[in-house]
Amino acid sequence: MAFLLLFLLSFVFNPANAQPRSSTIEPGSSLSPNNNSYWLSESGQFAFGFYPYGNGYSVGIWFENIPQKTVVWTANRDDPPFTGDAMLHLSTRGRLVVRPTQGQEVLIAGVANAASSASMLDSGNFVLFNSSSGIIWQSFDFPTDTIVPSQRLVVNNKLFSDVSKTNHSSGKFLISMQGDGNLVQYPVEAVAFGFGYWNSKTNGAGYGVSLNLDNDGLLYLQNATGFNITSINNRVAASGKTIYRATIDADGIFRLYSHSSNQSDNWSTEWSSSDNKCDPIGLCGENSYCVLMEGEPVCQCPLRFVYIDEEHKELGCRKNYSLDACTGRNDQTFNFSEQIGLSWKDNNAYNDFISSTEITCRSECIRDCNCEAALYNNQSCKMLKLPLRFGRTDISRQTVTLLKIGGELAGPGTGKRKLRIDILITSLALACSTLAFLVLAAIGVLKYRSSVREYRSRVQEYERILRSVNNRIAKDVALKSFTFEELKDATNNFADEIGKGAYGTVFRGVISDGDGERTVAVKRVEKVVAEGERDFRNEMKAIGKTHHKNLVRLLGYCYDGTDRLLVYEYMKNGSLADFLFKSKLKINWEGRVEIVLNIARGLCYLHEECETQIIHCDIKPENILMDDKGYAKIADFGLAKLLMPYQSKTYTGIRGTRGYVAPEWHRNLPITVKADVYSFGIMLFEIVCCRRSVEADVPENEQVLVHWVYDCFKANEVEKLVRNEEITNSKLERTIKVGLWCTQDEASSRPSMKKVILMLEGTVNIPDPPLLSSFLTSP
Known part of the structure; x- marks a missing residue:
């Protein structure tokens, strides 16, 4: 992870914080972030333990013997930080876990057969051993964004970028060692559709190819027989004692870094997958495209579009015009906002046909009420619905982007409509009277809802006190407990049904959490007979103790009389x-x-x-x-x-x-x-x-x-x-x-x-x- 300062320099030179360099970590050993303890590799090159992150601590591996303690691996990187009172244990059962003072323990590393010992190796690999000294778990098998010398990125393994230099959760980009022998970089959301933006050009090299980094700074691909297929970069001319790492950075570019004892504290870039920072597909959000300004990438909006968030332009753009083309209104006219020299990934084009001219492409889009944009390039016309994705400047300037807009800004020849003054006055008068009535009605409704809300709040507080005494389920899980009324309000009285299964119906809802509002999926369990209630209780106990990136996460539940509801993370892409x-x-x-x-x-x-x-x-x-x-x-x-x-x-x-x-x-x-x-x-x-x-x-x-x-x-x-x-x-x-x-x-x-x-x-x-x-x- 790029350039993350993990500890204060005063900590480094404090002799009271000197760490033991034991090659073996026995069951029963533990670490705490408060006493700045960690487990060192034998030479002191790498350390494993807690490091400061955000408003708390994460568990990871970093280079310990250089002033800038750069993190190369993080456990459970998408989880929130731990508090300062958490403890990292290699338990007597052979499981590596973090135990907070409140809530369930978090698994860092665990296997079916209990570990007999652990070690932080000089290679940068943290391992668990069985009683025969065989490795049964190792951090090298679960890379995050970095590989170090002697570490291999094997078939189907990936490195995921950080969100940013200060947020090391999984970001927008990945680099994948594919089964076909090709090393490819993708935007995370488009892997399934093959939208790679850099590759090693080794497609067809066979199964079992791996990416390797040697101690001399050479990145190379090796096949299953040990033969070096190709070198990714030229061997680095090292000066002094030099160490290397290869990282996919938050900007989507894969880089090889070096750090020498003869240089300053900073890492030097020895090689990168691209010199153009706009090359990574997906750097800019929907309906936006990337341009270089003084060598740095900037996300811009097409004409007639504005940023979704001015402070975070990478989130993309939205249109600032209305378009109502499919309601049967035949009196609406259209024009096009045109931009030359932008390219977009057109995988969502619903119509693709040969068009001899750009004018023909425009005409077809006007006739098709579903068409919101068209891309014209070399007699090819692709019609799309918004949003446009993965935009960038087109050096060849052959692509014309046509964005369909309403006739209010139409140019000459589009037949602007003249509005009759009497119709306009009548419409305004009617609108004013309607607005006045709606305002009065809204005031009445708000007063009524306010009184109802106050009454419900008192009832809910009373019910909450009763549940704290009688509801034993809350002791079994570290999940949020909701009242039925809270989930009824969150789902707008269960109005938006998004699925139905054997155990009940699922509704879309919105709840408030510490970071604002969050969309969730609320399952209303319909089996409330004895069997269904037993299943519900079992689920509470089990799900509260499960956490894996390939499981849908349970956020909370409702156990309210005969009502049983579950609150899950919302998966907007469906099944x-x-x-x-x-x-x-x-x-x-x-x-x-x-x-x-x-x-x-x-x-x-x-x-x-x-x-x-x-x-x-x-x-x-x-x-x-x-x-x-x-x-x-x-x-x-x-x-x-x-x-x-x-x-x-x-x-x-x-x-x-x-x-x-x-x-x-x-x-x-x-x-x-x-x-x-x-x-x-x-x-x-x-x-x-x-x-x-x-x-x-x-x-x-x-x-x-x-x-x-x-x-x-x-x-x-x-x-x-x-x-x-x-x-x-x-x-x-x-x-x-x-x-x-x-x-x-x-x-x-x-x-x-x-x-x-x-x-x-x-x-x-x-x-x-x-x-x-x-x-x-x-x-």
């Missing part, structure tokens, strides 16, 4: 089902593989890593939601059957959705986590093939997807599953084999989700799956 089966834009192969891995990691956490093991029981695309950074997150897991630590299986009635449930549901057999593995396998095939698991309007042999997949695999024709896509058979076959293992009829034959991740990442070999027994009985 995976919307992306796969409804969107006109098809997610590319790399994006689909990443979604599969996101889901696998979330399930692995539920099955093996969280404190209370959870079986989801209803894995399907509708229960996978997409966040604004392109992550896939598992929803509805809190309503699943829970396994307590002493349980390994559970008998229960059939849950889940037809087409995704494992065979053991129908045979009254014990249900284990392997039921989720089966559902995951079915959904993997849907993601690969971009279709439902059962479809009627296809040839008979293709109607049941899992059967068709197996037929294609057996006939060595897997390419039929992804028609019109350029994917190497080896990658496709690997993914298909994982799905076939997951959908084995016998639960014991299916791999664990941890094994699934290893197979998908190419870490382990995948044997050919056996014949599925379901084929032996299928008609």
Whole structure:
């Protein structure tokens, strides 16, 4: 992370703060931010522990033996800072956790098998060891924005930029080591659509390629056999004792930095992926474009647009005109605001046709009431709805941006309408009388609502006191407790329904938090009989202790009489089902593989890593939601059957959705986590093939997807599953084999989700799956 000053220099030279340099950290060891303690590597090069961040502290790794203590890794970087009274423990159970004085402990590093010891290595890698001194967890496997010498960025691993120099949460940009051997930089929100803006030009180099940084400052790509495919930069001519790091910065540019004992405290840039700071796609928000001013990037708005926020111009622009073209009003005229020399990513163009002239392109946009903008370039006309995205200046100046505006500013020849004075006077008089009536009515309503609000406030305060005494659930979870009336107001009396499932209905709402207003999803649980109440209580206890970037986060709940409601983070991009089966834009192969891995990691956490093991029981695309950074997150897991630590299986009635449930549901057999593995396998095939698991309007042999997949695999024709896509058979076959293992009829034959991740990442070999027994009985 670029240039983050972490500690006061007076701290560095205070002998009272000298740190032990022990290579082994035993269970029971702990650190506190208040006494400035941390664990050093043997040479003192790196330190692990708390460092000051924001209004508190984060846990991370930094260069300790240089004055500017630059952070190279942060745990749980998107979480809020810890307070000064938190403690970092390597527990006797072998889990690395932070324990605040209030609330639940936060997992920093944990594995299924307890760690016997830990160490901060001189390589910059913090590791957990088992009793045989084997590494069972390491920070190198979970990079943030930086790699250091001897660290590898392996297949499907990514570095994410910071938000800014002072905010090290995950930012707008990433660099990905892809399975095709290409190292590519993307804007986070457009990875699935392949909008890269820099790459190593090694596409097709094969699976298993990794990015490496050596001690002499050389960035290079190496294949699985250890052969160096290409060098990213020239070897650096070092002076004195020099250290290096490679970081994707908040501005979206990947840079190699050096720091020498012969130079000042600052890091020097040895290489960068671009010299033009406007190159990163997505640096500027919607309807804005990037221009260079004295070498620095500045976001600007097109004509007739204004900044959403003048103080934060990178957020984008909004139009300052109204356009009402699809209401059937045929008396409205239109003109165009025209700008030459801007380019936009036109992936959301709904109409693309050959147009011999720009005038023809304009005319077609006028006739189409859905058209809000058109891009004309070399006899190509693309019609779009706003917003425009990923704008930048076009050096060739061949693209003409036509923004459709109303006729009030139309130029000559557009036929301005003349308004009759008598109609204008009558309209104004009518408007004034209507306005006066509305003002009087509004005053009456406000007075009534004020009295009602005061009464409700008193009632809610009384109910809050009662709940603090009687509601034992609040002791089990570190979540916000809402009253029913609060959530009723937040959802405008449950007016905006955004989804419906087996357990209840979901509504969009707005709540107030410490940073202002926040959009949330409120699930109104409709099963309030004994079984439903038990599920609700279990969910409170379980979700309050789960936290993973691939799980939809629960923010609060309502336990108010017979009313049971859950408050979740709002996922504005909808479900995976919307992306796969409804969107006109098809997610590319790399994006689909990443979604599969996101889901696998979330399930692995539920099955093996969280404190209370959870079986989801209803894995399907509708229960996978997409966040604004392109992550896939598992929803509805809190309503699943829970396994307590002493349980390994559970008998229960059939849950889940037809087409995704494992065979053991129908045979009254014990249900284990392997039921989720089966559902995951079915959904993997849907993601690969971009279709439902059962479809009627296809040839008979293709109607049941899992059967068709197996037929294609057996006939060595897997390419039929992804028609019109350029994917190497080896990658496709690997993914298909994982799905076939997951959908084995016998639960014991299916791999664990941890094994699934290893197979998908190419870490382990995948044997050919056996014949599925379901084929032996299928008609």
